[in-house]
Amino acid sequence: xxxxxxxxxxxxxxxxxxxxxxxxxxxxxxxxxxxxxxxxxxxxxxxxxxxxxxxxxxxxxxxxxxxxxxxxxxxxxxxxxxxxxxxxxxxxxxxxxxxxxxxxxxxxxxxxxxxxxxxxxxxxxxxxxxxxxxxxxxxxxxxxxxxxxxxxxxxxxxxxxxxxxxxxxxxxxxxxxxxxxxxxxxxxxxxxxxxxxxxxxxxxxxxxxxxxxxxxxxxxxxxxxxxxxxxxxxxxxxxxxxxxxxxxxxxxxxxxxxxxxxxxxxxxxxxxxxxxxxxxxxxxxxxxxxxxxxxxxxxxxxxxxxxxxxxxxxxxxxxxxxxxxxxxxxxxxxxxxxxxxxxxxxxxxxxxxxxxxxxxxxxxxxxxxxxxxxxxxxxxxxxxxxxxxxxxxxxxxxxxxxxxxxxxxxxxxxxxxxxxxxxxxxxxxxxxxxxxxxxxxxxxxxxxxxxx
Amino acid sequence: xxxxxxxxxxxxxxxxxxxxxxxxxxxxxxxxxxxxxxxxxxxxxxxxxxxxxxxxxxxxxxxxxxxxxxxxxxxxxxxxxxxxxxxxxxxxxxxxxxxxxxxxxxxxxxxxxxxxxxxxxxxxxxxxxxxxxxxxxxxxxxxxxxxxxxxxxxxxxxxxxxxxxxxxxxxxxxxxxxxxxxxxxxxxxxxxxxxxxxxxxxxxxxxxxxxxxxxxxxxxxxxxxxxxxxxxxxxxxxxxxxxxxxxxxxxxxxxxxxxxxxxxxxxxxxxxxxxxxxxxxxxxxxxxxxxxxxxxxxxxxxxxxxxxxxxxxxxxxxxxxxxxxxxxxxxxxxxxxxxxxxxxxxxxxxxxxxxxxxxxxxxxxxxxxxxxxxxxxxxxxxxxxxxxxxxxxxxxxxxxxxxxxxxxxxxxxxxxxxxxxxxxxxxxxxxxxxxxxxxxxxxxxxxxxxxxxxxxxxxxxxxxxxxxxxxxxxxxxxxxxx
Numbered sequence: 001x002x003x004x005x006x007x008x009x010x011x012x013x014x015x016x017x018x019x020x021x022x023x024x025x026x027x028x029x030x031x032x033x034x035x036x037x038x039x040x041x042x043x044x045x046x047x048x049x050x051x052x053x054x055x056x057x058x059x060x061x062x063x064x065x066x067x068x069x070x071x072x073x074x075x076x077x078x079x080x081x082x083x084x085x086x087x088x089x090x091x092x093x094x095x096x097x098x099x100x101x102x103x104x105x106x107x108x109x110x111x112x113x114x115x116x117x118x119x120x121x122x123x124x125x126x127x128x129x130x131x132x133x134x135x136x137x138x139x140x141x142x143x144x145x146x147x148x149x150x151x152x153x154x155x156x157x158x159x160x161x162x163x164x165x166x167x168x169x170x171x172x173x174x175x176x177x178x179x180x181x182x183x184x185x186x187x188x189x190x191x192x193x194x195x196x197x198x199x200x201x202x203x204x205x206x207x208x209x210x211x212x213x214x215x216x217x218x219x220x221x222x223x224x225x226x227x228x229x230x231x232x233x234x235x236x237x238x239x240x241x242x243x244x245x246x247x248x249x250x251x252x253x254x255x256x257x258x259x260x261x262x263x264x265x266x267x268x269x270x271x272x273x274x275x276x277x278x279x280x281x282x283x284x285x286x287x288x289x290x291x292x293x294x295x296x297x298x299x300x301x302x303x304x305x306x307x308x309x310x311x312x313x314x315x316x317x318x319x320x321x322x323x324x325x326x327x328x329x330x331x332x333x334x335x336x337x338x339x340x341x342x343x344x345x346x347x348x349x350x351x352x353x354x355x356x357x358x359x360x361x362x363x364x365x366x367x368x369x370x371x372x373x374x375x376x377x378x379x380x381x382x383x384x385x386x387x388x389x390x391x392x393x394x395x396x397x398x399x400x401x402x403x404x405x406x407x408x409x410x411x412x413x414x415x416x417x418x419x420x421x422x423x424x425x426x427x428x429x430x431x432x433x434x435x436x437x438x439x440x441x442x443x444x445x446x447x448x449x450x451x452x
Numbered sequence: 453x454x455x456x457x458x459x460x461x462x463x464x465x466x467x468x469x470x471x472x473x474x475x476x477x478x479x480x481x482x483x484x485x486x487x488x489x490x491x492x493x494x495x496x497x498x499x500x501x502x503x504x505x506x507x508x509x510x511x512x513x514x515x516x517x518x519x520x521x522x523x524x525x526x527x528x529x530x531x532x533x534x535x536x537x538x539x540x541x542x543x544x545x546x547x548x549x550x551x552x553x554x555x556x557x558x559x560x561x562x563x564x565x566x567x568x569x570x571x572x573x574x575x576x577x578x579x580x581x582x583x584x585x586x587x588x589x590x591x592x593x594x595x596x597x598x599x600x601x602x603x604x605x606x607x608x609x610x611x612x613x614x615x616x617x618x619x620x621x622x623x624x625x626x627x628x629x630x631x632x633x634x635x636x637x638x639x640x641x642x643x644x645x646x647x648x649x650x651x652x653x654x655x656x657x658x659x660x661x662x663x664x665x666x667x668x669x670x671x672x673x674x675x676x677x678x679x680x681x682x683x684x685x686x687x688x689x690x691x692x693x694x695x696x697x698x699x700x701x702x703x704x705x706x707x708x709x710x711x712x713x714x715x716x717x718x719x720x721x722x723x724x725x726x727x728x729x730x731x732x733x734x735x736x737x738x739x740x741x742x743x744x745x746x747x748x749x750x751x752x753x754x755x756x757x758x759x760x761x762x763x764x765x766x767x768x769x770x771x772x773x774x775x776x777x778x779x780x781x782x783x784x785x786x787x788x789x790x791x792x793x794x795x796x797x798x799x800x801x802x803x804x805x806x807x808x809x810x811x812x813x814x815x816x817x818x819x820x821x822x823x824x825x826x827x828x829x830x831x832x833x834x835x836x837x838x839x840x841x842x843x844x845x846x847x848x849x850x851x852x853x854x855x856x857x858x859x860x861x862x863x864x865x866x867x868x869x870x871x872x873x874x875x876x877x878x879x880x881x882x883x884x885x886x887x888x889x890x891x892x893x894x895x896x897x898x899x900x901x902x903x904x905x906x907x908x909x910x911x912x913x914x915x916x917x918x919x920x921x922x923x924x925x926x927x928x929x930x931x932x933x934x
Contacts, residue, residue, distance in 0.1 A: 031814075079833055079908035081916070082762035084840045148836070152827035159821060162865070166873055172802050175874040182865050186858040193839075197850040201843050426733035433731070437605070437671055 009073035011059040012090050015052050015100060016143050019107070019135035022048035026129050041128045042115040049108030049135065056101045059092065069093060069215045072145060087207060089145030095216045095342075098350055099142040099278055106270050106357055107135045113361055114262040123167055127260065134160040138271045142278060147196045147206035150279070154192060154243070157272055158185040164263040165256050174258035181252045183419075188242020188249060192279075195235030202228045212285050217342045221285035233286050233293030236279060237300070244276030244330045245323075247304045251411035253327050254311075257319040265360030268323055270353040273330055277349055280337045287337070294338045301334025307408035313389075314404040318363045326356055456505055456514045461523040461572045464498040464537060465565050467491045469585075472561035481552040485544070488557045492544045492564060496537035499568065506530040511917035515574065522574040522637075527917035528699055529571040535773055536571070536691060539780050540564035542893035543683050546784045548791045551681065559593035559684040562586070567691040575637045576621050579700070584614055586691060589684040590676065603679045609672035610688075613662035617697070620655030624705070627652065638700070653709045656702050657717060664694035664754065666717070667724040670747045677743035677783075682790075686783040689746055690776040695753050695768075699918070703757075703925045711926050714758040722852045725751040729859035738786055738871065741863050742779070748860055749823060750775045755849055756838045760926040762919055764841020769915035770908075771834040774901065778823035778831070781897040785816045788890055789871065792883050802874025811886040813872040815894045820868060822901040824861040830904030830911055837912070 006014070022044050029036050036044075063071065070093035078086040092100060111131055118124050137156025144150045162185065166178035196206050203211060203222050212219040221229065240246070245253035245268075253273070257264055267273070280287060280297065287293045308328030315321035329352045336345040374381050389397055406412065471491030478484040502525045506514055511527035525533060544560055566586030573579035587610035627649070660666075665673040676685035698717075703710050728748035735741045753775065756768025789805060789812065806813040822829040835857070842849035886894065904911035 079837075079912055081766045081837055081912060081919075084763045084837070086836060152832070155825075155827050159826065166869070169806060169873040170804060170876045172874040175802060175869045179862075179866060179869055183862050186861050190854045190858055193854040194851060197839055197843070197854075200840060201847060201850070422730060423733055426730050429727070429731055430734045433671065437675075 006055075006058075008059055008062055008068070008071045009090075011055045011062075012071055012073055012092050012143060013075070014055040015059065015104060016090060016136070016139040018048045018052040018055070019104075019132050019139065023129060023132035023136055026125070026132065030125055030129065035125065038115065038119065038124055041125060042111065045111045045128050045132055046108065046115075048132065049104055049111055052135070052139070053101070053104040053108055056097075056104050060097050060101055063092075063097065072209070074145075086148055087146055088149065089207065090143045091145035091208060092143055093216050095278075095281060095346065096142045098346065099274075100139060102350055102353055103135065103138050103142060103271050106353065107131065107138075107266055110262050110266040110357065110361070114260075117262055118260060121260075123169075127164070127167065127263070130160045130164050131263070131266075134164075134267070134272075138275060141275050145208055147192075147199060147208075147211075151192060151196060154189065154239075154275070157243075157275060158182075158189065161185070161256070161263075161267050161272055164267065165259045167259050167263065177252075177255035177258045181256055184242055184249050184252045188238050191235040191238030191240075191242070195232050195239065198228075198232050198235065202232070208282070217284070219285045221289050224286070224289070226290055229286050230290040230292045233283065233290050234296065236283050236286070237293060237296055240276035240279045240334075241300055242276070243279070244273050244334070245304075245327045246276070246300050246330060246334060247307065247408065248410040248414055250304055250307065250311075250327050251407050251414070253323045254315070254320045254407070257317075257323055261319070261360060261364055264319060264323075265357045268326055269356035269360040273326060274333075274349050274353055277330060277333045277337065277345065280334070281342050281345055284337065284340070284342055288340055294340075296338075298335050298338035301331040301336075301338060303331070303408070304328065305331030305335070307403070307410070310400060310404035311407050314401065318367060319360070322356065322359055322363065326352075329356075454509055454512060454514050455517045456502060456525070457517075458501075459516050459518055460498040460502040460505075461516050461525065461533075461568075462518075464495045464502070464533070465523075465569045465572070467495040467498070468540070468561040468565040468568075472558045472565065475557050475561065476554045478554075481549040484554065484557055485547060485549065485552045488544050488547075488552075488561055489541070491561065492537070492541040495564065495568070496534070496541040499534040499537040503530045503534040507914075522578055523569075523572045524574045525572060527921055529696075531769075531914045531918070532692070532696065532772070533568060533571045535776060536567055537564065538896070539690060539776055540567075540687060542896065543687060543780060543784065545889045546788070546893050547683060548788075550791055551683065551787070555593045556681050556684065559589040559681070560687060562588050562592060563684060563687045563691065567687075567693060570691075570693055571696065573638075576625075576701070580614075580618060580621065583617060583693060586688065586693060587611070587614055589688055590680065593681055593684055603675065605672040606676040606680065606685075606688075609662045609665070609669055613659045613694075616655050616659035616662065620652050620659060621701075623655060624652045638704075650709060650713075653702065653706050653713065656697065657713075660694040660697055660702075660717065660754075661720075663697075664721075664750075665689070665724075665747050666720050666751070666754075667727050670724060670728060670744075673747050674740055674743040677739045677746070678737065682739065682783045682787045685743070686746065686780050689750065690780055692750065692753060692772055692776065695757060695772065698754070698757060699922060703922060707925050710758075711760065718755045718758040718846065718849075721751040721754040722849060722856075724748070725755070725856040726852055726859075729856040729863070732863045733859070738867055741867050742782060742786060745782075745823075745860055745863060746775070746779045748856055749779070752838060752853060755846070755853075756841060757922065759838075759841045759845050759849075760923060761841040761845065762916075762923050763837045764845075765922045766912055766915055766919040767834050767837030767839075767841050769919055770830065770904075770912060771838060773904070773911065773915075774823065774831045774834050777897045777900055778819050781819040781894055782816065782823070784890065784894060785812050785819075788812055788886070792880065793878075802869065803871050804873060804875035804877030806872035807877030808880045808883060809872075809885045811891065813868075815886065815898065816872065817868050818898055819894070819901065820864040821861075822898075822905070824857055824864060826905075828902070828905045830901045830908065832905060833908040833912065 072091045075088035078088050118127055137153045140153030141150055162178050162182040165181055166175045168174045199206050202224055211222045214220055242249050253268060256268055305328045308324045308331055312321045312324035315324055333345050333348050468491050471488055475484055478487060506525045513524050513526040515524040563586050566582045570579050570582030573582055590607040662669050673689055725748045728744040732741050732744040753768050753772050756764045822831045825831040825835040839850055
């Protein structure tokens with residue numbers, strides 16, 4: 001890359017753009033009615049992520065060598081009306097660079113793994129299309145120079161995640177779970193949208209260079225009052241908690257395991273769930289300027305870590321157990337962010353992503369190996385791990401067991417107090433409408449007919 | 453005054469009008485459809501040419517050369533004229549032969565002719581004529597076998613809106629003491645500012661209220677989608693004549709009252725958006741869900757117009773384009789499924805139709821996410837502009853809009869899942885996926901939504917002159933003028 005004399009700015013653009021270009025290329029091929037072979041699809045994807053990784057690696061090396069703390073490039077403005085413009089600004093600093101590199105490398109590796117894992121699967125093309133789009137979306141999130149651009153990548157990550165949960169679309173359960181995850185994503189994304197809206201309202205910009213002074217990790221926030229910082233911080237926490245499966249939204253993570261294993265690995269072991277933590281680290285000056293928000297981040301993380309640990313211990317299948325473990329580790333990462341230990345949080349994200357991806361990808365073969373060893377040993381394999389819970393009183397132990405099975409009752413609380421309340425309101429106004437319009441008997445008859 | 457090179461607008465209106473008049477004499481469904489497609493396509497071509505001429509002239513007013521200025525295009529009407537003609541043409545070309553009975557084709561052609569006439573009207577009288585013609589669908593194309601109270605709602609609401617429009621304009625002319633002068637040409641309104649005062653304003657707002665389907669009048673839109681033909685129902689709403697009435701009459705004639713009192717209609721529009729989004733949660737019928745989505749999403753157009761900022765008004769005008777294209781495309785896909793299944797698509801259980809109809813599934817989901825603001829598509833641009841335009845004046849829009857949009861996105865995904873996913877799908881031997889006509893029309897819509905999102909400057913530029921004009925009228929000192 002350096003022989004091509006690409007500037008650091010162009011390397012950053014190449015890193016983000018290559019997966020996007022692969023997505024466009026494969027989409028056009030598919031839409032034109034041509035079905036490319038599995039080999040071609042995987043080669044295009046592999047080339048895109050190899051190029052992206054190489055560009056990111058070269059950029060990181062050149063930044064380290066030159067002692068440069070940040071690279072920023074303005075690609076102009078996406079659109080502008082009067083005084084408002086949407087800046088297309090890419091930005092890589094010591095926080096985003098490791099995330100960009102991790103994303104490009106891990107998605108590339110997962111794509112290589114998926115080629116064999118999904119061989120002759122009906123949705124092979126769909127999987128790789130969505131993987132490329134996801135890669136592009138997450139790179140946009142990490143390389144964005146403004147919250148406005150983060151929204152763009154954030155939504156792409158969300159929609160690809162949901163479509164991959166419903167990958168096995170001929171079964172009802174994955175589709176139901178995808179709908180649930182979609183509802184939680186869209187609901188919590190309101191936090192990001194309104195948070196950015198509030199930032200524009202208070203400060204007049206969503207660009208990092210305007211909002212934060214100095215260089216990460218010693219940045220300070222723009223002149224926001226404590227109340228304003230609390231409002232924005234809490235809204236961003238809502239968005240981060242939704243994406244990172246933190247309390248009270250942890251319930252969607254085990255449901256997301258309905259997707260194919262490679263997508264579980266890259267989305268819920270590595271990149272997608274950590275986007276929430278990244279958002280909080282990026283917004284750290286805002287969070288730390290409000291004790292309320294810091295406290296909420298720590299409390300959310302602690303609760304999720306506790307429930308995730310318990311949930312993982314009672315999970316009946318390996319992927320769900322790993323999902324709970326992911327939520328628990330993310331809880332600890334949230335605690336670190338709330339305490340201001342951002343370097344530790346970043347290292348934790350990197351380590352956790354790599355290990356969890358490996359664990360997820362290994363799960364199917366590990367189970368196979370375990371069964372073989374179990375048979376070879378004549379069914380005498382000792383259970384691994386210690387049973388710490390035995391030290392607890394029996395009553396508390398059974399209460400914790402029920403709590404763990406119910407995943408901290410978070411789904412129940414969400415269903416009863418939010419989903420249930422809105423659904424009740426909806427049914428009530430529908431009943432009133434039908435009665436006012438005199439259409440209640442007809443609607444009842446239609447529903448009966450439909451049921452029949 | 454500059455003139456169009458040819459009588460393009462007359463042709464654009466006369467072609468579908470003559471098509472509607474003669475379509476009953478054609479016996480064969482195939483020939484009837486061919487005739488309607490030709491009339492509609494020629495009309496769309498004329499509108500596109502008018503848009504090109506208007507853009508080349510810098511979006512100034514261009515009048516018809518031979519109708520004494522009674523038909524014209526300007527910054528406000530040029531883009532909607534071309535867009536609506538194209539959308540109507542797309543809808544007609546995707547009608548199946550089942551849907552090509554004379555009354556339905558006539559209704560669709562009348563809506564096209566009437567809406568185009570209202571957009572291009574050079575006088576209030578012509579505007580009213582266009583409004584009436586575009587409202588004729590419930591009378592021309594009655595639901596088959598239905599005589600329920602709800603079936604009459606569209607006819608009642610559209611009649612009420614027409615009555616209030618006529619009453620408002622008559623009251624204005626009576627107050628100006630120059631009835632013929634005011635009703636003969638829009639330019640007379642320049643001298644009749646605030647004619648009729650609050651009473652005329654209120655009457656026109658009632659016309660907007662009924663035509664737009666704001667709460668509680670939204671029921672007629674739902675009834676029209678549920679019991680009538682989907683094509684005429686979605687076209688009547690997609691014309692956005694209520695918003696056009698605000699732009700053409702209310703804001704120019706009542707700038708002072710508008711800047712004070714339009715906030716009421718904005719609040720009602722926001723409430724309607726949220727109300728319909730919540731109501732759709734308990735709905736099972738795909739048609740009702742689609743209708744509520746249409747009402748909810750298109751309510752933001754009104755909310756944006758009133759912000760009075762260049763960003764907000766541009767956002768509303770771009771949103772207009774998005775809602776028109778996206779909801780019409782969704783209706784086309786839904787109707788295509790109904791025809792293939794030979795019964796209205798049910799929301800009970802999963803139908804798994806992505807198996808037999810993968811292209812229709814793709815069109816549905818991509819168009820749907822474009823409607824609810826997927827990044828990279830035109831809906832996202834409109835959302836961004838609307839939100840930032842409302843920053844100063846209407847911070848509550850920043851809360852209500854994401855909330856309603858999130859609920860609407862969920863309804864859309866729910867509808868997609870129920871229709872296309874979740875089961876192996878029925879074995880429909882010989883039943884085609886998207887036909888060529890459908891593919892062409894839906895692809896054109898998608899290209900507009902995607903290219904508009906990737907290169908938004910062109911899409912926003914189409915409406916920037918109109919947005920500036922509206923902002924100037926509302927007295928925003930920061931506007932640049934037209």
